[in-house]
Amino acid sequence: MKKKVVWICSFANEEVKNILESEKDIDAAPWISELIGIFRNREDIDLSIISPNYFNNEYKEFTLGNINIYLYKYKPSFLPHRAYNLTLNYKIATKSVLKIMGELNPDLIHLHGSENPFYGASALKLINKFPTLVSIQGFVSLSSKPKNIISQYVRWNRMRFERKINSKASYFVLSSTNDKKNLKGTNTKAKIYINYYPTIVPEVSSSDFIDKKYDIVYYARVTKNKGIEDLINAMHILKETNPSISAIIIGGGSETYIGYIKELIVSLGLTNNINFAGFQKTQQDVFRLAIQAKIYVLPTHFDGVPGSIRESMFMRIPVVANAVGGIPSLNDEKECITLVENQNISDLVEKIKLVLNDRKRTEKLVQNGFELIMDKYDNEKIYQNFINIYKDILRIEHKQ
The missing domain is CATH 3.40.50.2000 (Glycogen Phosphorylase B;)
Known part of the structure; x- marks a missing residue:
């Protein structure tokens, strides 16, 4: 039986816009869209993706190839997207993710980024229940401190979630060994893998x-x-x-x-x-x-x-x-x-x-x-590396 893997991430693109019949032009996290591209027609795992619905903030379920997509309501309907950054604990987004996860019951969670609580906050409720792999997309703690007091709060809150997730998770994917020091400063026991997001192949030169x-x-x-x-x-x-x-x-x-x-x-x-x-x-x-x-x-x-x-x-x-x-x-x-x-x-x-x-x-x-x-950044290698990482984590968990 194929292993069930769930990605918790954030993405939006033209294809999703058309499926939802939205008029909004949103292109969020294109690297996730590219990663979906190299997984969507594969059959090695049973893959589901959970993401905020940036187009209409409603629950929607559909498929992209062999991947099950679950978009969720992540904020109060009356609240603008940017204003939700001011919340403290992202309870609505977390509740939505937990409800979907209860139905999926995966063998492994892959959280793409610990620095975005719009979806990452839910991981704190899941790390102790499911083996969780975290892809590091950067460290907010290394960002410049804004001058604006509201922006300072948003940065502080993102850092708070980043630190909690990185200290509690056991498995991580980095794009470079240069980030090991930053991660080890938070989590000395972290099991670290190296892999990359796909490169969007330009049609021009x-x-x-x-x-x-x-x-x-x-x-x-x-x-x-x-x-x-x-x-x-x-x-x-x-x-x-x-x-x-x-x-x-x-x-x-x-x-x-x-x-x-x-x-x-x-x-x-x-x-x-x-x-x-x-x-x-x-x-x-x-x-x-x-x-x-x-x-x-x-x-x-x-x-x-x-x-x-x-x-x-x-x-x-x-x-x-x-x-x-x-x-x-x-x-x-x-x-x-x-x-x-x-x-x-x-x-x-x-x-x-x-x-x-x-x-x-x-x-x-x-x-x-x-x-x-x-x-080095060949997309087929990237796919196989992720599959091997998933297998290794499940092997380790099976031994414990």
């Missing part, structure tokens, strides 16, 4: 757009922790010696914060240097814009191994990124990307100049990165 329109592309969620302010301040410095320096910013975010970023661009005199393209409906739309730039810059303050970096390597776009989380591991075997000291804008400026100006070095890194992505 940098070579498809020879005459570049921009020097720099940033594509990620537009938030302080993804380093967007660092990039804009770096652009301000770069403009002093290169008045025509240009960038395109791709990604969504809160309306308030995006308004602030647009004001920052104006205040620094960068209106003619930065094109704010905003949210795009599909990742392929993002890629078609990204290849119009010479280099990809992601000065993220904390992360795992971001999918956007791997996608850029696949598209043969040179990468400049902060040396945080699992990102330095991309250079373990040979140099593939240019690393920047975290939150060091001067270093960011110099590394951008280096990649733009040293063509020979840049071409070598691009080739190294493409070879790495085609080998």
